[in-house]
Amino acid sequence: MSNIKIPPPRPETRRRSPTGEPRSLGASEAVERQRVRARLLNAGVAPTIQRLEIGRIVFRGPIHISADELHQKLEASSFPVSRATIYNTLKLFVEKGLLREIVVSAERVYYDSTTDLHHHFYDVETGELTDIPAEEVTVTRFPPPPAHMTADEVEVLIRIRKSA
Amino acid sequence: MSNIKIPPPRPETRRRSPTGEPRSLGASEAVERQRVRARLLNAGVAPTIQRLEIGRIVFRGPIHISADELHQKLEASSFPVSRATIYNTLKLFVEKGLLREIVVSAERVYYDSTTDLHHHFYDVETGELTDIPAEEVTVTRFPPPPAHMTADEVEVLIRIRKSA
DNA sequence: TTGAATGCAAACGCTTTGCACTCGG
């Protein structure tokens, strides 16, 4: 019955220096930010600082990343972003077609920077995902969908494990 | 966040009256229990009453069911089983090869009574799953797995939606 | 008798939500 409640701490309102981060940024970094910004604008997403930082990680190249991994990466970098914002942003990016959700394991959702249809190798032991371009898989035959349904996407998952 | 979808009931129990009222006795039920018991014993699972009741639901025919749906079914029947036992049992059944886990949506795990390799139609709106026998799909070509890895299973998921 | 199985409630991990604060146009 009795619920052991942790006494509510009284944290101070968090404040971040508004502009404060850009240290010596190389030209390449500026270009990269510019590219991320363009991509966000193009998708109709307002390019806030947090979204740009998330985009810098997530749009760098093909990647499969969970919300928590992203959070840790941002912690590690000098630009922490709150969990709420990370979840909001990932969800937004998916809606806007900038990321794709992958659900292969029950414990967490992965976000895939490759948004067009493709397939995956899935290492059942480590959970690691490897992209397979759509052209490298051929599904020659499958039955018609149930009545009044149309096939939308055919997705192939190949479970792999260490060779014996 | 509210697709409490119920997998299509398989009305192929033709010995049951259309109203589906719980028979109080009958040779068929005894036979069914006997079959479930045999199946459990054969898999090295001690046939307790709860496991038999769960097996009666889950081994009746092709089914995709979540832990919670199973819990509700047992509540509805005259044989409630605690959540802990349901989760324990489903996990055990998977370990023993009596059920197969399906993860297509982040919100819950489904358990598939068909344990040999097969594929699925997945209704992206309702979450409903439909089995596709392995022979009805042909994957003719896919790239070799990464180094020191071997392909274990090739699983095809076909996302479907209502025809326009 | 004794280990396995069960069941309740509490704990847990991931994700979402409520709401006050901040920012930029």
Add this chain to the structure above:
DNA sequence: CCGAGTGCAAAGCGTTTGCATTCAA
């Protein structure tokens, strides 16, 4: 000034665990 965005804490939800009780060999 206002609406969009952010961040914290708390809530939510599915699942797991700790542990006392019950069952079955």
